[in-house]
Amino acid sequence: MNKDEVIAITRHWLEQAVIGLNLCPFAKAVYVKDQVRYVVSEAKHLDGLLEDIDREIDFLAQADPAAVDTTLIMHASLLEDFLDFNDFLDIVDEAVSEQGHEGVIQVAAFHPQWQFADTEPDDIGNYTNRAPFPTIHLLREASVTRAVDAFPEAESIYERNIETLNRIGLDGWRALGLPDGRRRPG
Template sequence: MQTNNSVLVTQQIKTWLEQVVIGLNLCPFAKRPYKQKQVKIAISTASDDDTLLQDLLQQFKLLENTPIETTETSVLVVTNHLQDFFDYNDFLNLADALIEQYNWQGVFQIASFHPHYQFAGTTEQDPENLTNKAPYPILHILRESSLDKAVESHPDVDGIPEQNIAKMNQLTKEQITELFGYLKD
């Protein structure tokens, strides 16, 4: 049973997916599985790395044991841990080690999102960082097979990051406030 807080967090993530990820077409592959209700949104209330790794392992196993037609991808939302972006970034190494430990290389990969996301060589306020900013730290588990199909069907996969940066640079301050209001810390 979901608590009121997890219902609120889930709604915030759905709004972010609908308005930012899908609404701005930052990921041209997100709309189809979302509309078909194949995106699992899971909430982790872990407050330490070990517990979060267990929650992450649970999501990997869920995807491993669930047909892609039912659940294509999982979005693990971290509400009580990894609030510092650099701690989050370090945790990604543990997540990758988990993938290796279970021989899931080539099966799963993680896309990363964080409220304070910052690409190397940028300042925190640079617009291109908005492409990976989310209301909470997120570990988005992707099936490699889904990515392979999506890449095959897209005319310019390599151009997506540049197109997204251009979109972020074209947003007005008002649009940024409306879409990314959760970034006010």
Template sequence: MVEAEVANATRKWVEGVVVGYNLCPFAKRELLHDRVRFVVSEATDEDSLLQSLHAELQRLNDEPEIETTVLIHPGVLQDFAAYNEFLDAADGLLAYLELDGIYQVASFHPDYQFEGTEPDAAENYTNRSPYPMLHLLREASLEAAIDSHPDVDGIPGRNIKLMEELGVEQLRDVLANCVKETKTPRE
């Protein structure tokens, strides 16, 4: 798996799905201003992923021009249950570094499943991504965006309705195309 392909597929997903379907009304501005950092971790185990997470949190502290980081980790936590459990460790790292309330971690995974939903429910596609990833958000920026949005409480319901209208088959194809269209031809 080529690092550039992973990053390009993820960017294509953000542009086409997250922004294209307006799943997150706050994402477009930061993407257009090139304030989203896409980084592919070489981690192959949870400890090295925590190290990558730590490094990216430090980078956000050191480089305020980066609004948000998408930490993509294709070599670890392919299983959604293990990924979901890892989120506690990610939150624990935030607390340990005393960055709780400064940053938060949003979760996206190819097999994402909200509690109480069927594995193939359309609504799960609001958080399904080409590869497992951790999205690092600045709390202050998120709060400001939420405060300025006219109907933040309506976002999840609108997203679920849209996913159901598009249907699982189309959503599966859209996600697969993000990866397929960024593959580098092999000689």
């Protein structure tokens, strides 16, 4: 799969799930202002992927927030196993800290087989963090803070998302053309 295909599939997920289902009420503003940076890593190994992520951490920290407010880094073939991906997130968090951007850059993550602790693989709640590809999301902490401060009852977002996903169910998720953790996107 080429970079353009990975980005197109990721944008579809962002439009249909994250924004369309309002799973993140903060996403639409940066999306419509074209402030989301999409990066597809073609690294052949985890060290290369981490180098790509290191570059993007620095890029986002230096970029004008009006131009780039958040970055999605996708990889179409590395870290397909969720537990390996989950372990890798610790390394990404360390990279943010080692580069001196703790408190500046925040890491969020999405994966085709995302599974929260103490849930079954098919639990619909897991779909709040399911994306077509293993995805590292770099966010500016200042932007997150502003968004949360402006959103009444931000702590209720997760519960509202679970209600939304329970309402549409797996069939509704699939009807939106979204990956369900069982099949490859595209």
